[in-house]
Amino acid sequence: MSRARPVFTDVIGGLVVTIGGIAGLVESWRMPRFEVRKADPFTVPGLTPGLLCLVLTVLGIALLIRAMAGRGGAVALPILTWQPGSAARMIFTLVTVVIYGFVLFGNVPFVIATTIFVFAFTVGAELLNPERKLSLPALSAGALVLAICSSLVVRAVFVEIFLVKLPG
């Protein structure tokens, strides 16, 4: 009798949930109980997170057992249907948004940071598109116009109309 193949993503998911649940349980247990303040033991801060972590641990173990038994995963998971260019597009997206969100935003004046991001993102995304029709100069010119317009419009809407103070 051949053993069913574990559903790999579910094994990982089950492990993450179980380990996270146990870690949360330990942290909840370590939270103060305010005995010196004579606090009601049923109101201690760690009670609800502790119970939630307990439920998560049980659910995580159930997912893990199910995956190890080769059950579940009746529906094709999107992560298993990635096309050849998906990983490249995903890495590109991740790198650009992290650079914008963590490095540029807040440290560089908003309009400059946003113009750089929108331009780089648009050009890069189009270059990764196998059905790109625009030539590189035309693409760059279009992306630059889009980048300048969108950064100025977003700034105008938030700063001038909605009185939000943007960083940088």
Place this chain on the structure above:
Amino acid sequence: MDGLFHFLNAVAAIGFSADLFAVIWATLLGIVIGMIPGLTATLGVALVTTLTFTMAPGTAILVLVSVYIGAIYGGGRTAILLNIPGTPANAASALDGFPLAKQGRAGEAMAVATTGSFLGSLVGMVGLALVAPWLAEFALDFTSFEFFWLAVFGVVLCGQMTAMDDPLKGWIAGFFGLLVAMVGQESLHAYARFSYGIPDLEGGFGLLPVLVGAFGCAEVFVVMRQEATKLVVSEVGSVLGSALSSVRYFKTWLRSGVIGTFMGVVPGVGEDMGAWMSYAAAKRASKTPEEFGKGSADGLLAAETGNNAAVPGALIPVLTLAIPGSAPAAVLLAAMIIHGLRPGPLIMVTQADFFYSVVAMVFWASCAMLVLGLILTRPLLFVLKIRREWLMATIFVLCVVGSFAIAGRVFDVWVMIGFGLIGFLMRETGFPVAPMILGVVLGPILDNNLRRSLSISQGDPLAFVSRPISAVIAGLVLAIVLLSLPPVQRALRSGMSRLTTR
């Protein structure tokens, strides 16, 4: 009669003020957002919420309700013309909408979808006006025990309904959301949980950055991960002429309206299920079920009526219990709280005028949707020509600025990106995102009411099931969990087959 008077007053107040202009632009914006594949109603409402901080609370909610209704309707356009649902709520519309368009009847399909959406919204609006006051009065008897069970029920049911084939993952997502809500200062002892001395974490994760991340930023990742779809728009033909003829499907829109409204009320389920359930019911009731899936106007009407009826339906628990009926409704609930409005059982006592204003908002947004949908058919088709690669960078900028704007903290931008990644990974690995969001919204309700109940009952677990309403809700939670277990399902199936073969 008092309610009708309040409603007519609210309709007049919006109709004779500058707010009517806000209804028009917000509904149009919603339609455009809904039409663009990859941009969902939740994303639209979340992004526009960030633009409403300086608006008067009433106007802000009016704008958001209009965007919500417009987006759910707009997604049907894409489903009909491109066979790509603009929002997940329009997936059922593509089944018959696209075959109709391929037969050269795109104009008729859009007319049917428009009238269906309009009539669905109206049925939902009537449901909202009738059911919500009754539910609010009923909920006045709720104590901490009932609210605790209600929060558990919401997460468990949402987990079950959004992951029908794998409720385990839906429940994990829901309980993860509840745990996320535990981060930061709790209300009874002002202790900062899971903060480790980091000042930003002591305030907890802002609801809006989490929402914008899990839906907006994650959407950017999902769209960029996929290959671009070739967009070939069918010919449209006459729209206005076909609108009146859809009145012949009177029974379908009434049935679908009621089903959609009911599905909207169920916590966290919302428009998608409203459309699918209405579609299934219409197919069962039809004299020509074989035409469904091949270009049945009846089927398209059922799907579009069902999803739009779910919008006012989803507002019923938002307003009366402060529990969202759908993912966009969760954002709307967050927006109400941000704007200082207090939805919940006391709404009919303390803010009856606001309640009837929301009903009037649904009315005006539905009217705007009908008019804009019928007269702007061709100009709106240009939206479909925008390439998504040219759109996603600006969408991400809006996610960043929107998350930052609420408190002026760069930390919220990091939270947004973090939850964007979490939301993306969840989608890719089959975990539904809606229960997580519902968990984040319901977390404080669950926490406060659990500890209050335990304190009142001095830890007696029987107190949680000794009151009639809490016993019923607890029984429902247990039934949902038990019925999802494979051995119970197998036993039920064999029992049923034995009964039928006898």
